[in-house]
Amino acid sequence: MSQETMSRRDALKLGMIGAGAAMLTxxxxxxxxxxxxxxxxxxxxxxxxxxxxxxxxxxxxxxxxxxxxxxxxxxxxxxxxxSVINGGGMAVPMNKYQKKHGIEDSGEKFIADCLKAGLGINHVEMLETIVKRSNDALEFALKCGAKFQDVKPAWFGGHSVARTLVTENMSGSxxxxxxxxxxxxxxxxxxxxxxxxxxxxxxxxxxxxxxxxxxxxxxxxxxxxxxxxxxxxxxxxxxxxxxxxxxxxxxxxxxxxxxxxxxxxxxxxxxxxxxxxxxxxxxxxxxxxxxxxxxxxxxxQGPWASPDERGFGVAPLLTQQGLFNLGIAVDVRNGKRFMNEMADRKTRADAEYVILREAPKMYPVNFGTYNTFGEQIYPQVEKGLQSGVMKKFDTLDALAANYKIPADALKATVKKYNEDALAGKEDEFKKQTLKNLKAAPIDMKGPFYAIRLMPKPHxxxxxxxxxxxxxxxxxxxxxxxxxxxxxxxxxxxxxxxxxxxxxxxxxxxxxxxxxxxxx
Amino acid sequence: MSQETMSRRDALKLGMIGAGAAMLTxxxxxxxxxxxxxxxxxxxxxxxxxxxxxxxxxxxxxxxxxxxxxxxxxxxxxxxxxSVINGGGMAVPMNKYQKKHGIEDSGEKFIADCLKAGLGINHVEMLETIVKRSNDALEFALKCGAKFQDVKPAWFGGHSVARTLVTENMSGSxxxxxxxxxxxxxxxxxxxxxxxxxxxxxxxxxxxxxxxxxxxxxxxxxxxxxxxxxxxxxxxxxxxxxxxxxxxxxxxxxxxxxxxxxxxxxxxxxxxxxxxxxxxxxxxxxxxxxxxxxxxxxxxQGPWASPDERGFGVAPLLTQQGLFNLGIAVDVRNGKRFMNEMADRKTRADAEYVILREAPKMYPVNFGTYNTFGEQIYPQVEKGLQSGVMKKFDTLDALAANYKIPADALKATVKKYNEDALAGKEDEFKKQTLKNLKAAPIDMKGPFYAIRLMPKPHxxxxxxxxxxxxxxxxxxxxxxxxxxxxxxxxxxxxxxxxxxxxxxxxxxxxxxxxxxxxx
Missing domain, CATH: 3.50.50.60 (FAD/NAD(P)-binding domain)
Known part of the structure; x- marks a missing residue:
């Protein structure tokens, strides 16, 4: 039983800490x-x-x-x-850039957004403090020399209005x-x-x-x-x-x-x-x-990350703004889908873990065709291929062979997925992005772009x-x-x-x- | 804004601790x-x-x-x-009473059940230890004089087989x-x-x-x-x-x-x-x-508890094996349903908290008619009425008046609920117990039994x-x-x-x- 194997291995590793800890002062x-x-x-x-x-x-x-x-x-x-490897986005409710661009925001909206994401267990007095003081924090950062893009604030997932400022170099640095x-x-x-x-x-x-x-x-x-x-x-x-x-x-x-x-x-x-x-x-x-x-x-944990690169990497962009959208993710053991690729972070990370628990390191594979990438990430596509975190295949057979996925099962999965979308039918995981698509989400002419998935603590x-x-x-x-x-x-x-x-x-x-x- | 009010009140209370703490040695x-x-x-x-x-x-x-x-x-x-006020049920995988009654169980099943409920973050080595040693623990309890009912083990929610032994007096005592x-x-x-x-x-x-x-x-x-x-x-x-x-x-x-x-x-x-x-x-x-x-x-937290009695009380039986089944729970502010009364504990407790966060102490009301109570809890019905945790009303108007629920809205809710069930349609919260019922779940002749709900930490x-x-x-x-x-x-x-x-x-x-x- 794999769980037993895992726990024995872990016990071994904890034993290894013991050896090191023995040297502690x-x-x-x-x-x-x-x-x-x-x-x-x-x-x-x-x-x-x-x-x-x-x-x-x-x-x-x-x-x-x-x-x-x-x-x-x-x-x-x-x-x-x-912080220095962070994306440089700062959500500030009722900030001056919002006002400049006519975006109405309020402390109530910000707190409601945070409570919704936080499943209601947030400490509200901390959120109230952010509402009262985050504009001061922004001004203080500006005073220290931080530079933010003087544009319309960005609208990030889970926020009810656009309220995120992004640094000029798009990094926490x-x-x-x-x-x-x-x-x-x-x-x-x-x-x-x-x-x-x-x-x-x-x-x-x-x-x-x-x-x-x-x-x-x-x-x-x-x-x-x-x-x-x-x-x-x-x-x-x-x-x-x-x-x-x-x-x-x-x-x-x-x-x-x-x-x-x-x-x-x-x-x-x-x-x-x-x-x-x-x-x-x-x-x-x-x-x-x-x-x-x-x-x-x-x-x-980010369900959009890959074991084939270190840290945050480029995979999160390529999956979130690309292959998850119209493409699919499959369990390499049977070539079948196992999640709604557009579900929330926790749901998807949990689904990936079900596989990784049963079969350690058998990372699921997310793939699709070029049509799925958002225009804004075209430059990242090349980057992903060059670094090797994403691979390109001319045929589904080649893709299946590379990841040792049963080829016939994989092709059957793609066929059904495309047919359902063409017929305007809901796919088995009720993916919203396929609604009224009336087209084959995966272009059978290829080439096929693929990324292995692993949840990464974030x-x-x-x-x-x-x-x-x-x-x-x-x-x-x-x-x-x-x-x-x-x-x-x-x-x-x-x-x-x-x-x-x-x-x-x-x-x-x-x-x-x-x-x-x-x- | 009620959240602000709450946090101010809480700050006050934390201040009260301060006063006491000052007296500490x-x-x-x-x-x-x-x-x-x-x-x-x-x-x-x-x-x-x-x-x-x-x-x-x-x-x-x-x-x-x-x-x-x-x-x-x-x-x-x-x-x-x-422990002494606990219900006296002890789940033991592969216990001797299971064997006597031909119930097949395994460590794998027990661990899988616990991991499913535990959202996969259980420490598996602890569950493996329970698999290995819980029969020893049972024997030790018996040796100390504990008495369990010598009957077919009980089948509790979330377990894939019947594996729970219950003490003779149905209490941890x-x-x-x-x-x-x-x-x-x-x-x-x-x-x-x-x-x-x-x-x-x-x-x-x-x-x-x-x-x-x-x-x-x-x-x-x-x-x-x-x-x-x-x-x-x-x-x-x-x-x-x-x-x-x-x-x-x-x-x-x-x-x-x-x-x-x-x-x-x-x-x-x-x-x-x-x-x-x-x-x-x-x-x-x-x-x-x-x-x-x-x-x-x-x-x-138990979503089946009531603010109108102390501790565990009798409400959990009357709701879980009664009023939740065919009856409904409504928000007293608008007379509308707000949850699937048969959803999992966390989903229901969360739904109740949404109301209590917006309107402190406006406890939702769960009600139904006599047909919803399981036969095994008939004696509890009297107990609930006597203690006052459950109330009986001849008409929906009387019920609405007692809890200050808008009566017309309440009656409209009940009407739609009954009509959907009679027509074999799914209700708005997709309650499984109504499937193929083809009868009015709430008997309009009355009387109506009602209990106020509040999640209780358990x-x-x-x-x-x-x-x-x-x-x-x-x-x-x-x-x-x-x-x-x-x-x-x-x-x-x-x-x-x-x-x-x-x-x-x-x-x-x-x-x-x-x-x-x-x-």
């Missing part, structure tokens, strides 16, 4: 955070920020602008976390790079890369965060099952934070151990759309000093509980933990069960700004 | 668990068990049977937690009471009620659990927003556990603060099917010594991560925390997103037994 392995009396501070700052994504940099920039001496710790060799330049220009503001926070330093009465222990010259090792548990590189330093610590360490979509505990379908060797360093280490340390875990198992909705001032709430008192603030993907509650596209940038910049104001 | 408020060097042990045992439900008593009984000196702590005045008698007869085994565990006592190197701090003469106060944060009653004691602590403190369906953080639709003043003491305090303390939060936001799927030996896994090492074991509803992973009915008893008894064997 006592301070890494022990649960209790060190207290003031246990440490000697090497350096002293007003504010310490953990992470250099949107939230961390916004918090640092605001705190530094207020005159504080700020230390920003980044465990990786480069700054920007997931259009915000991150100016912000890095901004903070580096401010006196007393320092970014240290390859410096990993290990733990919080607590006051002797255990109630306040006074600083952090960290390791400089740290080298993240993506080959480890758990870098957080196994990596012993670097030299220990203790940093005091007189005003407090702002945790902006991001999500855990690349944490092979913890993401799998939340969703065992995510195998250790599965890629995500995230950068390698997106692990849960700092979040778990916050739980140990009383931060409350919220919505921790909601991991948004965003972890869960995290720790903060209040609307970005203060971390304690499970012991129901009140803020003194000296601890957090913002961005490391927090939970704002997005509920599922985040709407382009609200992550908004969330991170808004609560990053607020953390920098509050501290 | 320093040791309650601080995050770090005390170490050996910080305490003086008052008493010494081999094993300390927290909780007296199925899991705690099974663990204690097994450990005591092995010759250990066992202390069992129960914070409430009575033993048994939720049929297991709890004999187990209490069993442990009390064993030498060196002691139950202390009104004794609340406050924290773990850790070894000086922070890696092992050596015991607990607790308060004797503790009086749980259900009037507090958070008993865990605010209650200061009792006198402190420190207990050493030479072999370890077994945490079996249950779920948190009655934790007004923490359940609402996971699902903000669950207002503080909403009842649950649980006993008052089902709070998150001990679970949160385990997170603080490194236990990993798993699936923490999946709270199973089981918290999430908790901390244990391995198949009931050892609590540390987020710092990926290995067991020395001296810490857990079983039952305080753990997460086994049930995934949604627990199948009657698998809770199995889970608790199986992993309770294993904890008692492993320690």
């Amino acid at each position: 006592a301070s890494q392995a022990m649960a209790a955070a060190p207290m003031e009396k246990d440490v000697k501070f090497d350096e002293e700052y007003d504010v310490i920020v953990i992470g250099t994504g949107f939230a961390g940099l916004a918090a640092a920039a605001k705190a530094a602008e207020r005159g504080y001496k700020v230390l920003i710790l980044e465990k990786m060799g480069r700054v920007g976390g997931n 259009g915000i991150i790079q100016p912000m890095v330049a901004f903070v580096e220009k401010l006196p007393g503001c320092k970014i240290m890369t390859r410096t990993k926070m290990d733990d919080f330093v607590m006051s002797n009465d255990g109630t306040s965060v006074l600083g952090v222990t960290a390791r400089i010259n740290y080298r993240f090792d993506k080959k480890l099952i758990s870098d957080d548990m196994e990596n012993t590189s670097g030299e220990k330093k203790v940093f005091r934070a007189k005003k407090g610590v702002i945790l902006a360490s991001g999500g855990f979509s690349m944490d092979k151990v913890y993401r799998k505990m939340q969703d065992p379908r995510i195998m250790e060797d599965m890629d995500a759309t995230n950068h390698d360093g997106a692990t849960a280490g700092a979040l778990l340390k916050a739980f140990q000093i009383g931060a409350l875990p919220i919505h921790i198992d909601w991991i948004q 965003h972890t909705m869960g995290g720790l509980k903060i209040d609307t001032k970005a203060r971390v709430i304690s499970g012991n008192t129901g009140k803020p933990i003194l000296g601890l603030f957090a913002a961005g993907e490391v927090t939970g509650g704002t997005h509920g069960a599922s985040r709407l596209g382009t609200v992550a940038v908004t969330d991170c910049l808004t609560f990053g700004l607020i953390a920098g104001e509050t501290i | 320093a040791s309650q408020a601080m995050a770090a668990a005390p170490m050996e060097k910080d305490v003086k042990f008052d008493e010494e045992y081999d094993v300390i068990v927290i909780g007296t439900g199925f899991a705690g008593l099974a663990a204690a009984a097994k450990a005591a049977e092995r010759g250990y000196k066992v202390l069992i702590l129960e914070k409430m005045g009575r033993v048994g937690g939720n 049929g297991i709890i009471q004999p187990m209490v008698a069993f442990v009390e007869k064993l030498p060196g085994c002691k139950i202390m009620t009104r004794t609340k565990m406050d924290d773990f006592v850790m070894s000086n190197d922070g890696t092992s659990v050596l015991g607990v701090t607790a308060r004797i003469n503790y009086r749980f106060d259900k009037k507090l927003i958070s008993d865990d944060m605010e209650n200061t009653s009792g006198e402190k004691k420190v207990f050493r556990a030479k072999k370890g602590v077994i945490l079996a403190s249950g779920g948190f369906s009655m934790d007004k603060v923490y359940r609402k953080m996971q699902d903000p639709r669950i207002m503080e003043d909403m009842d649950a099917t649980n006993h008052d003491g089902a709070t998150a305090g001990a679970l949160l303390k385990a997170f603080q010594i490194g236990a990993l939060p798993i699936h923490i936001d999946w709270i199973q 089981h918290t799927m999430g908790g901390l991560k244990i391995d198949t030996k009931a050892r609590v896994i540390s987020g710092n090492t990926g290995k067991p925390i020395l001296g810490l074991f857990a079983a039952g509803e305080v753990t997460g992973g086994t049930h995934g997103a949604s627990r199948l009915g009657t698998v809770a008893v199995t889970d608790c008894l199986t992993f309770g037994l294993i904890a008692g064997e492993t320690i």
